[in-house]
Amino acid sequence: MRPTSRPSPSARRLGTGALALAGALAVAGCAASSSMGGVDLPSVAPSTDGPAPLRIDAPSPDPREGLGAGLFDAEEAAWNVRVVSRTPPEEPFVGQTNSDLAFKDHYVFQGNYDGVQIWDITDPTTPRSVVTYVCPASQSDVSVYGDLLFVSGEGLSGRLDCGAEGVDQQISDERLRGIRIFDISDIDSPEYVANVQTCRGSHTHTVLKDPNDDENVYIYVSGSAPVRPSEELPGCVGALPSDDPNSALFRIEVIRVPLANPEAAEIVSSPRIFDDLVAPPEHGPAPADLEAVERAREEGAFVLEIGGDPTVLPDRYVEPLLQQFVERRGGTGAPTAQDSAALRSYLPQLAEQMGGGPTADMGPTQCHDITVYPDVGLAGGACEGYGLLLDISDPVNPRRLDAVSDSNFSYWHSATFDNAGTKVLFSDEWGGGGGPKCRESDPMEWGADAIFTIEDGDRMEFQSYFKIPAAQTPQENCVAHNGSLIPIPGRDIMVQSWYQGGLSIFDWTDPANPVEIAFHDRGPVNAEQMESGGAWSAYWYDGYIYSSEIARGLDVIELLPSEALSENEIEAARSVQLDLLNSQGQPRFEWPHTFALARAYVDQLERSRTASQAWVDGVRSTLDEAEAMSGGARRDLVQTLAMQVEAQADAAGDPAKMRLLADALAGLAAM
Amino acid sequence: MHLLRTLLILGLVTSAACAGTGPSPSGAPAEPVETTSPADGQEPDLGRLEALYQARADSARAQYHPADVDFMTGMIAHHAQAILMSLWAPDRAGSDAIRTLAARITNAQKDEIALMQRWLRQRDQPAPEVSPEGRVSGHGAHMHMTGMLTDEQLARLEASTGVTFDSLYLASMIPHHEGAVTMVHDLFATDGAAQGDLVFKLASDIQVDQSSEIARMGRMLDAMRAGSPR
Numbered sequence: 001m002r003p004t005s006r007p008s009p010s011a012r013r014l015g016t017g018a019l020a021l022a023g024a025l026a027v028a029g030c031a032a033s034s035s036m037g038g039v040d041l042p043s044v045a046p047s048t049d050g051p052a053p054l055r056i057d058a059p060s061p062d063p064r065e066g067l068g069a070g071l072f073d074a075e076e077a078a079w080n081v082r083v084v085s086r087t088p089p090e091e092p093f094v095g096q097t098n099s100d101l102a103f104k105d106h107y108v109f110q111g112n113y114d115g116v117q118i119w120d121i122t123d124p125t126t127p128r129s130v131v132t133y134v135c136p137a138s139q140s141d142v143s144v145y146g147d148l149l150f151v152s153g154e155g156l157s158g159r160l161d162c163g164a165e166g167v168d169q170q171i172s173d174e175r176l177r178g179i180r181i182f183d184i185s186d187i188d189s190p191e192y193v194a195n196v197q198t199c200r201g202s203h204t205h206t207v208l209k210d211p212n213d214d215e216n217v218y219i220y221v222s223g224s225a226p227v228r229p230s231e232e233l234p235g236c237v238g239a240l241p242s243d244d245p246n247s248a249l250f251r252i253e254v255i256r257v258p259l260a261n262p263e264a265a266e267i268v269s270s271p272r273i274f275d276d277l278v279a280p281p282e283h284g285p286a287p288a289d290l291e292a293v294e295r296a297r298e299e300g301a302f303v304l305e306i307g308g309d310p311t312v313l314p315d316r317y318v319e320p321l322l323q324q325f326v327e328r329r330g331g332t333g334a335p336t337a338q339d340s341a342a343l344r345s346y347l348p349q350l351a352e353q354m355g356g357g358p359t360a361d362m363g364p365t366q367c368h369d370i371t372v373y374p375d376v377g378l379a380g381g382a383c384e385g386y387g388l389l390l391d392i393s394d395p396v397n398p399r400r401l402d403a404v405s406d407s408n409f410s411y412w413h414s415a416t417f418d419n420a421g422t423k424v425l426f427s428d429e430w431g432g433g434g435g436p437k438c439r440e441s442d443p444m445e446w447g448a449d450a451i452f453t454i455e456d457g458d459r460m461e462f463q464s465y466f467k468i469p470a471a472q473t474p475q476e477n478c479v480a481h482n483g484s485l486i487p488i489p490g491r492d493i494m495v496q497s498w499y500q501g502g503l504s505i506f507d508w509t510d511p512a513n514p515v516e517i518a519f520h521d522r523g524p525v526n527a528e529q530m531e532s533g534g535a536w537s538a539y540w541y542d543g544y545i546y547s548s549e550i551a552r553g554l555d556v557i558e559l560l561p562s563e564a565l566s567e568n569e570i571e572a573a574r575s576v577q578l579d580l581l582n583s584q585g586q587p588r589f590e591w592p593h594t595f596a597l598a599r600a601y602v603d604q605l606e607r608s609r610t611a612s613q614a615w616v617d618g619v620r621s622t623l624d625e626a627e628a629m630s631g632g633a634r635r636d637l638v639q640t641l642a643m644q645v646e647a648q649a650d651a652a653g654d655p656a657k658m659r660l661l662a663d664a665l666a667g668l669a670a671m
Numbered sequence: 672m673h674l675l676r677t678l679l680i681l682g683l684v685t686s687a688a689c690a691g692t693g694p695s696p697s698g699a700p701a702e703p704v705e706t707t708s709p710a711d712g713q714e715p716d717l718g719r720l721e722a723l724y725q726a727r728a729d730s731a732r733a734q735y736h737p738a739d740v741d742f743m744t745g746m747i748a749h750h751a752q753a754i755l756m757s758l759w760a761p762d763r764a765g766s767d768a769i770r771t772l773a774a775r776i777t778n779a780q781k782d783e784i785a786l787m788q789r790w791l792r793q794r795d796q797p798a799p800e801v802s803p804e805g806r807v808s809g810h811g812a813h814m815h816m817t818g819m820l821t822d823e824q825l826a827r828l829e830a831s832t833g834v835t836f837d838s839l840y841l842a843s844m845i846p847h848h849e850g851a852v853t854m855v856h857d858l859f860a861t862d863g864a865a866q867g868d869l870v871f872k873l874a875s876d877i878q879v880d881q882s883s884e885i886a887r888m889g890r891m892l893d894a895m896r897a898g899s900p901r
Binding site for chain 2: 073088094096097156166167168203224225226238314320324364368384405430433434435437442529530531
């Protein structure tokens, strides 16, 4: 059975659901190729098995290597991107560190260790300074929500009165460490309306808008500096929780901000999300373990008594130890019974050495940063030696679902989810961002990203590392830093800053095989010695990449099409318009139904060779034909095409992508 | 849709645009600011901004506290010893986990030593020299900071191999790192110290990096004592 050439009006109104039904019906009658209502598509079945992995020929030698130095005149390398504008800092902020970015409407808020810079980006080729608000405090991490601007203060020199003279007393009532709140309803004149002081200050913070609460927003405060004395901020306790249950360590702070009355913002909870995040409590060996040890002993294994518990000395230690005894008696060759006996008599001494000394029975005491994804109810916490997956469905009481650690990771820095919320990428800010960790000799697994899949919604499974493949000089601080997704439909593509390693755009759709597809980099600030610089944050917002350059100001960059990214995919990404973006509060992207969106999916089917070329050509010409039409004729043609794509989905190499295309077409027809 | 939105935004902007420097809250002695904006139709004078950058860098270097200098000097000696201990690992360690840990400590602390030496030199302060092997010479050569090993403890570590080295290395490096964390706390407990961003950042980074590493080393030591291969 074939559907009629004109779908009934009710099917049209019912949209994709009805189309899916129609598709299911159509499948019965259609082989791989089908024709309906003026659309005659060839067989979709690809000639190759399985999708082709993403491939792109990267420029060689890598043009990021060997770039000339300079503050405002460094050499640049760009691959598959174009710099639209480079705007130096306003004078008050020249020579002071630019930090994170937040976005609202056509404004960019750029943190600076001396305050906040607000740019008007109506014309991205010429960002225009609106306000240069001087109010020193590191790191000035920024977020916006509604008419409120939030700014982090962590350093010891931040002042309540925004003065620049610092605070010269260890204990002072003039110091601000925590969150400053500004009213920006008049963007030209931000008003400092409130602050919330916290025990460890605020290194970063995360604004969480609970989908079920329109009166408040919540701020998760991450502070990594030492705890303030209680004489400065009452209630702050720097002792371990075992010594004082009120310890400011091993917790985050949750601030609730009433939107109508931000002056009443206050800490409402201090969740101990790290509890029990240590090696399991010590207990004696189980009877089965003891039996195994005894069996091993009978078979000649070397058994140590550590803390009264017998333990088999691991094989990898036995050989070198025996070899030592051989050497000690001046012998050569294989160990003899004499050496075994010597080792056996040495065991008590070895046990004492292994049992001695302190252990650090501690998990992380703080997070560096938390990325919330309210739409899926999850957060990724990058917390010292761990990456955490949190359930944030109750914003005041985040709950840990899973924790991962990795011996290649030094310092878990930040998290980014994929749009579906089924993957999460953590970055490792090895060296704190001030170190040159992208040199030729630095391992590719250190100071990199680690990509995890989220299994069953609550468990993380490691897939791969990603690090920029271009070696940087010892004069360039470089390590994985802040980034955001780029809303390329049907793929996971993100832009990420790497300090003086520049910014890199990579595809992690296949979590086991991330592929770099574009980059921009400058030479070092100074050729002779390390001076801090580079991209602190690089985020996609409403069609462009905005990069906060620590020393050089604000860069605006656009994506260019390449073999790994088509013009249609870029256009579809640009069609996603947000009116607010705090990158640590991840929005879910939804794509307007456009011809570009449909063509983007077609391009992807072609690139991955999951549809036959003849089919791809057929769909493209039908889309061209439809776009040239108008009104009912266009609608009918697009809708018919949608049904046919749906009907052929299972014959393609990527049925899921076919259905995305069918949905996009159905949505386009319904517009 | 995109075009319409852009037009709307443009319309809004024309009425709202007004460049300038934001007011600081009452009582704030905000520095006087002269703003030139690209919006004036003028390209910013990059040469002048670069001169300003250099002038600010110079003046930032003039502002530090004696406790900052002591911290940097002492931490160089402290870090150097961690490198000395870690460079023994490739030949002596019994496990790859210890070799990896030691390589990372060497890498991290070498970079921080370079940063601290540069900080001191830029302020015309004597900076301890550190040989590639982690031996300190010149100013600060005989400093003994908290958590550092005695010569006797060092000799014991140097003489050990295999599992003995691994457990001794961890059992020594944990208090060594704890000493660095204590030094950061002492710095922050000093009136007027760590006001400069560089010192604050370096000290905070040392605190968080070494605290994370202490926890990691604790887990490794626990695992080793439990006899479970990692």
